[in-house]
Amino acid sequence: MELHDVWFVLIAVLWIGYFFLEGFDFGVGVLTRLLARDRAEKRVLINTIGPVWDGNEVWLLTAGGATFAAFPEWYATLFSGFYLPLLIILVCLIVRGVAFEYRHKRSEEKWQRNWETAIFWTSLLPAFLWGVAFGNIVRGVKIDQDMEYVGTFFDLLNPYALLGGLVTLSLFTFHGTVFVGLKTVGDIRERARRLALQVGTVTAALALVFLVWTQADKGDAASLAAVVVAVAALVAALAATRAGREGWAFTLSGLTIVAAVAMLFLTLFPNVMPSSLNADWSLTVTNASSSPYTLKIMTWCAGIATPVVLLYQSWTYWVFRKRIGTQHIASETQPITSEVAH
Known part of the structure; x- marks a missing residue:
């Protein structure tokens, strides 16, 4: 296996890790409107992810940085062609981070309600737009012979990609x-x-519907196996939820995300961005990659740094592993700084 193939796999792993971890805290942000009945319950929901949400976003930064260094042509075409949706995601992530930090700085109801509204929308929009973005990457977009995206923003809003957005949002x-x-x-x-x-x-x-559509259009035996795992894991997660086995349910819902994202990358390889205009103009792991020397240095750096990051993040989840409820939330008359949001 060549180094550019190795780095395609590593980038896929980074995106899988990001969607597994950021997926549930996007979901919690959406639940501040769907599940919480009052201010105290909203605070409980936000506090479940308070210690970990920013660590989860590190996976996105690492995935973007790895793409830039390992596949500069992929990075350039992706970020120029998908500029508007990616800008919306970036703004949402910035506002979301500010909302988490500023929501509890003042005790006024209007202040907190506005930041909680921001948390809801800045969780919902990225959860939807990431599915739209990856749906377009897998489906193929208008890339010309110069490796430049020549389509429009509205070309990205096709039925397949929009379905992908609904899948990631619901998942x-x-x-x-x-x-x-x-x-x-x-x-x-x-x-x-x-x-x-x-x-x-x-x-x-x-x-x-989305996985079968993808498999029928671009799949092979390996991606079919991933589809089977994703569907089986989702059904098992529902069964575990019904039985009240939350630990198994969370593990299985995470496995669903892992298998589904892996399936997308399996259908993509060896392309990184297929061209819908001409297959010969597609960006591949070969024509979009950096030099072998660059990839070699990156491999050494990743081999040293990755275990440290994984150990630290695992320790964070272990420290904040206990359950919480409304009884752990300070009353509105107590100082707002007593909240355990971070």
Whole structure:
């Protein structure tokens, strides 16, 4: 296996890790409107991801940086062609981070309500737009012989990509609902389980159509195996949720994301961005990659740094592993700084 093939796999792993981790905290952000009944419950939901959301976003930064260094042509074409949707995602992530940090700085209801509204929308939009973006990458876009995107923004809003957006939005919401059930106690935990069954059923229907469509259009035996794993894991996650086994449900919903994203990358390889105008103009792991020397240096750096990052992030999740409920939230009359959001 050549180094450019290795780095395609590594970038796929980074995106899988990002969607697994950021997926549930996007889902929790959406649930601040769908599940929480009052201010205290919103604070519980936000506190479940308070210690980890920023660490989850590191996977996105690493995936983007690795793409830039390993496949500069891919990075250039992707970020120029998808400029507007990626800009919207970037702005959402910035506002979302600010909302988490500023929401509890003042006790006024309007102040907190506005930041909570921002958390909801800046979680929902990226969850949808990432599916649209990857749907277009897999489907193929208008790339000319100079490796430049020559389509328009509206070309990206095709039925396949929009379905991909609905799949990621519903799947992340399901993943987040299961996570809330795993991390909370009391009534909110029970309602999270009931909502997870509803959202999971919708997710299963959307995901099945999208995965079968992708497999029929571009799939092979390896991607078919990934489809089978994704569908089986999602069905098993629903069964575990119904049985009240939150740990298994979360593991299986995560496996669904892992298998589904792996399936997309399997159908993509050896392309990194197929051209819908001419297959010969597609960006591949060969014509879009950096020099072998650059990839060699990157491999050494990744081999040293990655275990450290994984150990640190695992330790963070272990430290903040306990469940929380409304009884752990300071009353509105107490100083807002006593909140455990971060």
